Amino acid sequence: MTILPAGQPFREDQNLLPSRQARLACRAGMATSTAGVANGFVQGNLAILPEKLASSFHRFCQLNPKPCPIIGMSDVGDPRIPSLGIDLDVRTDLPRYRVWRNGEVVEEPTDIMAHWRDDLVTFVLGCSFSFEEALMAEGLPIRHIERKVRVPMYRTNIACNPSGPFAGPMVVSMRPFKPAQAIRAVQITSRFPSVHGAPVHLGHPHSIGIADIAKPDYGDAVPVEADEIPVFWACGVTPQAVVAAAKLPFAMTHAPGLMLVTDLRNKDLAVL
Numbered sequence: 001m002t003i004l005p006a007g008q009p010f011r012e013d014q015n016l017l018p019s020r021q022a023r024l025a026c027r028a029g030m031a032t033s034t035a036g037v038a039n040g041f042v043q044g045n046l047a048i049l050p051e052k053l054a055s056s057f058h059r060f061c062q063l064n065p066k067p068c069p070i071i072g073m074s075d076v077g078d079p080r081i082p083s084l085g086i087d088l089d090v091r092t093d094l095p096r097y098r099v100w101r102n103g104e105v106v107e108e109p110t111d112i113m114a115h116w117r118d119d120l121v122t123f124v125l126g127c128s129f130s131f132e133e134a135l136m137a138e139g140l141p142i143r144h145i146e147r148k149v150r151v152p153m154y155r156t157n158i159a160c161n162p163s164g165p166f167a168g169p170m171v172v173s174m175r176p177f178k179p180a181q182a183i184r185a186v187q188i189t190s191r192f193p194s195v196h197g198a199p200v201h202l203g204h205p206h207s208i209g210i211a212d213i214a215k216p217d218y219g220d221a222v223p224v225e226a227d228e229i230p231v232f233w234a235c236g237v238t239p240q241a242v243v244a245a246a247k248l249p250f251a252m253t254h255a256p257g258l259m260l261v262t263d264l265r266n267k268d269l270a271v272l
């Protein structure tokens with residue numbers, strides 16, 4: 001199977017899976033939100049860490065399965081995760097990355113070839129974009145998709161269970177719904193535990209430490225109408241808040257809202 005090098009122009013091929021087309025588009029320079037991209041396929045959050053921290057982070061994910069459900073993990077130094085995509089390369093196949101040093105974002109490149117090392121381990125965590133397909137199939141509106149912006153995400157006062165240097169606040173994503181829609185959203189998303197599952201909070205954002213819902217910490221603000229309530233799901237951006245809190249010397253992640261598109265099918269994640 002031919003792998004398109006970074007920077008080579010992308011030409012759509014109808015014989016390819018939509019998920020692989022999305023990855024090839026990223027290699028060719030696509031740097032936009034992946035919300036609504038390759039519908040039907042699982043998207044993932046990225047956390048790339050030195051091997052010496054990998055076991056502590058793995059344990060952190062086990063202790064915090066709502067924000068950090070692991071759907072894939074690489075071997076040390078290997079940029080490929082065949083279980084998620086036969087040609088997948090974590091160094092080039094996302095729209096944009098974040099490079100962290102001492103807990104600060106120092107660069108947001110469109111590929112991380114220059115930063116790759118032989119001691120790195122990649123974790124791919126489930127993303128709420130996957131259950132959005134099921135919500136829309138039930139006729140529930142997804143405002144950030146309607147407005148073609150990134151989902152709003154917020155740091156909360158909900159503390160994660162610590163593991164080694166990894167400790168800090170849970171990050172949540174928000175989607176506004178009318179109350180009856182919110183109840184249905186809870187029912188639908190509870191069937192997808194590997195991509196965050198049911199919400200962790202409904203309404204009253206201040207009670208989980210969100211001072212102003214119009215000012216998300218990540219992503220873009222969307223309006224919450226007078227007859228709607230904000231519904232909050234645990235979010236795979238949580239490791240970024242934890243990396244910042246721990247001031248890790250080096251780590252890499254995805255840029256919030258710009259995810260890894262895998263060849264896994266959303267329908268296969270549903271629990272009946």
